[in-house]
Amino acid sequence: MNHIKNVIVGFWRLLQGMYISMLNFLRPKVTERYPENRGKKIYFERFRGMLVMPHNAKNEHKCTACGICQMNCPNGTIKVVSKQEMNEDTGKPSRVLDVYYYDLGTCIYCALCTQTCPQKAIEWNNNFEHAVFERAALVKKLNKDGSRLEPKPAVPKPAATPAGAPAPAETADSAPTPLSATTV
DSSP: OOHHHHHHHHHHHHHHHHHHHHHHHHHHOOOOOTTTTTTTOOOTTTTOOEEEEEOOSSSOOOOOOOOHHHHOOOOOOOOOOOEEETTTTOEEEEEEEEEEEEETTTTOOHHHHHOOOOTTOOOOSSSOOOOOSSGGGGEEOOOOOOOEHHHHHHHHOOOOOOTTOOOOOOOOTTOOOOOOOTTT
C-alpha cells in the first residue's frame, strides 16, 4: 500500500514540475540581445564602469597632480607621474601632470579616488567591456597627449571705494566674536 502511495505522489510531483516548466515556456522572454542593444542600455546613476579623465574642447583637464587619488587607492591602481615646470605668472616652479596611469585589472571600483579628488578631475563612465587578450592592455593612460591643466577663472576684485566714502559696515557673519574669560 505504501509503495502505491509513493508512486502516486511521485507522479503528482512530476505533473507539478511539468506544469511550472510549461508556464515558464509560455511566458514572454526577457533575455537581452547583448551585441544588438549595446547603445540602448540605461545604466544606474552610480554605475562604475571605468575611470576616465574628462577633457574640454581645448584638450585641458582639471588634474593638478596632487596625488591624493594615488594615496587613497587601496591597492595601487592609480599612478600619477608629475614634472616640475616654471609658472610664467609667478616665476616659481610648479608641479604639472605628466602621465596619469590607471590599471583596470587591479581596480576594485571602490571610488575612493573620485570621492577624494579635490578638483573633481576624474569620474566613472558606463563602459563595462574590459575583455582583452593581454594584461598589459588593462593599464590605461587617462590624460590625452598634449593636454594641460585647465586655467582657473579669474576672481573679480572688489570695487574700490571712492576717497572720502565711509568704509562698508561689517555684517553679523563677518564680525569678530569677542573672547570671554571662560573660553579656552
